[in-house]
Amino acid sequence: MIYLNNAASSWPKPEIVRKTAAQALEALPVGQYRSSVSSDAEDILHDTRTRLGILLGVREPDRIFFSSGATESLNLILQGLQIPAAQIITTVTEHNSVLRPLYNLTGDAGQPVLLPCDRDGYVPPEALEKEAAGGKARVFVMNHCSNVTGSLQDAAAFGEIAHRYGLLFVLDCAQSAGCLPIEGDDWGVDALAFTGHKSLLGVQGTGGFWLRRGLRLRPLLYGGTGRDSVRLRYEDTMPPDYEAGTRNAPGIAALGAAASFLISRGLPHIAAAERTLRAYATEILSGLPRLRLLSVDGRPHGPVLSMVSDLLSPADLAYILQNSYGIVTRAGLQCAPLVHGAIGSGAAGTLRISFSPFTQESEIDALADALREILS
Amino acid sequence: MRIIEQRASIEVCTEAGWEAYDLLTEQPLSDEDIEALRHLGGSFLYLRQLRKPFFKLEAHNFILKGVRGDCFFRMAVHREHLAELDRVRNTFM
Numbered sequence: 001m002i003y004l005n006n007a008a009s010s011w012p013k014p015e016i017v018r019k020t021a022a023q024a025l026e027a028l029p030v031g032q033y034r035s036s037v038s039s040d041a042e043d044i045l046h047d048t049r050t051r052l053g054i055l056l057g058v059r060e061p062d063r064i065f066f067s068s069g070a071t072e073s074l075n076l077i078l079q080g081l082q083i084p085a086a087q088i089i090t091t092v093t094e095h096n097s098v099l100r101p102l103y104n105l106t107g108d109a110g111q112p113v114l115l116p117c118d119r120d121g122y123v124p125p126e127a128l129e130k131e132a133a134g135g136k137a138r139v140f141v142m143n144h145c146s147n148v149t150g151s152l153q154d155a156a157a158f159g160e161i162a163h164r165y166g167l168l169f170v171l172d173c174a175q176s177a178g179c180l181p182i183e184g185d186d187w188g189v190d191a192l193a194f195t196g197h198k199s200l201l202g203v204q205g206t207g208g209f210w211l212r213r214g215l216r217l218r219p220l221l222y223g224g225t226g227r228d229s230v231r232l233r234y235e236d237t238m239p240p241d242y243e244a245g246t247r248n249a250p251g252i253a254a255l256g257a258a259a260s261f262l263i264s265r266g267l268p269h270i271a272a273a274e275r276t277l278r279a280y281a282t283e284i285l286s287g288l289p290r291l292r293l294l295s296v297d298g299r300p301h302g303p304v305l306s307m308v309s310d311l312l313s314p315a316d317l318a319y320i321l322q323n324s325y326g327i328v329t330r331a332g333l334q335c336a337p338l339v340h341g342a343i344g345s346g347a348a349g350t351l352r353i354s355f356s357p358f359t360q361e362s363e364i365d366a367l368a369d370a371l372r373e374i375l376s
Numbered sequence: 377m378r379i380i381e382q383r384a385s386i387e388v389c390t391e392a393g394w395e396a397y398d399l400l401t402e403q404p405l406s407d408e409d410i411e412a413l414r415h416l417g418g419s420f421l422y423l424r425q426l427r428k429p430f431f432k433l434e435a436h437n438f439i440l441k442g443v444r445g446d447c448f449f450r451m452a453v454h455r456e457h458l459a460e461l462d463r464v465r466n467t468f469m
Contacts, residue, residue, distance in 0.1 A: 324428035
């Protein structure tokens with residue numbers, strides 16, 4: 001089996017991640033503030049936050065909160081801000097983990113302002129400047145790296161514009177965390193969402209968000225936290241808890257191990273290797289008949305490459321690749337419905353391949369051979 | 377060809393209101409089995425030149441696709457037309 005669907009969930013996981021998850025299940029349970037059985041509990045959570053802080057470029061890792069992934073994090077951020085959708089600017093490149101919360105804010109029939117992207121999936125910073133100058137918006141939410149095209153937005157430029165106009169800057173790093181350098185502090189990010197199971201190489205059901213100190217959200221969940229249990233109502237003057245309920249401690253331990261793995265390899269090195277792999281795939285696939293690659297114009301990309309064919313739909317290509325050649329890809333809208341109109345892929349979406357630090361050139365060669373046979 | 381079981385497909389991302397099912401067959405799909413599906417109507421594509429030949433039948437409210445030699449084929453059907461699923465399954469029961 002050749003696995004080229006790492007933008008959905010990475011596979012395989014590093015050995016240290018697999019071992020750490022297994023060891024966490026063997027060990028006594030971690031009980032955050034609830035038990036003294038495991039003295040390692042706080043260390044696991046603290047160490048994982050610290051390592052993630054390095055990968056996300058934030059100097060206050062204690063402001064990282066764990067969740068089940070980017071979707072829960074973005075829901076918490078976008079609903080928790082309690083700002084009407086009409087005062088929020090976002091982009092057509094977004095995943096439904098941003099779009100659906102914005103279009104379904106409780107008691108709000110408004111819609112967010114959508115910035116366009118070009119045919120390669122890039123949002124021009126001037127578009128934000130133009131909308132922000134109108135003065136109505138209070139928040140800007142942006143996908144750092146598209147899960148459809150791999151297009152990497154200039155987060156620093158957008159952060160500068162957002163703050164010049166007094167907008168909160170929310171950055172969705174679901175697709176970039178773990179495979180691309182991120183500088184949350186330096187880019188002026190106010191809230192940053194990430195997931196553990198993609199390029200961070202952790203397990204599904206892990207992730208979280210970082211929140212700038214002083215920024216306050218209304219929690220989605222209230223419940224046991226293991227501390228201040230007599231407090232029932234959270235008044236506005238009290239710090240809210242964003243981690244109610246029991247955390248996924250084995251998953252967080254595995255995420256911490258994954259973060260160590262990535263730090264030791266070096267994000268710039270990983271990013272360079274995956275850039276080389278994408279360039280290699282672009283080179284050998286661009287010569288195939290009846291196949292059109294999307295977003296291959298030389299600007300910065302994450303480890304994602306989409307394509308369409310005029311012979312077979314993306315769904316058919318993915319089916320044949322998986323069932324006849326043992327190659328796992330992803331087809332369709334990739335849960336980002338609005339970007340396809342801009343990049344010319346239409347209602348059927350794209351066939352997407354995506355890489356990890358474990359992807360080999362020989363696997364790209366096998367994909368190219370299969371596509372050549374199918375499309376010739 | 378005889379269909380012996382119907383399973384909801386593991387590919388559950390039904391983005392356009394369609395649902396997918398895998399229809400399991402008693403024997404591996406042969407050329408004759410695949411050709412028999414043509415009688416259900418719709419456009420038919422059969423890529424015989426592939427290492428494992430692929431077919432697709434596309435009707436108004438459902439799509440069938442599969443690979444020769446597999447013991448299943450997939451049926452995608454719009455959730456408002458699930459009766460088509462029964463029609464296909466009953467044709468080959």
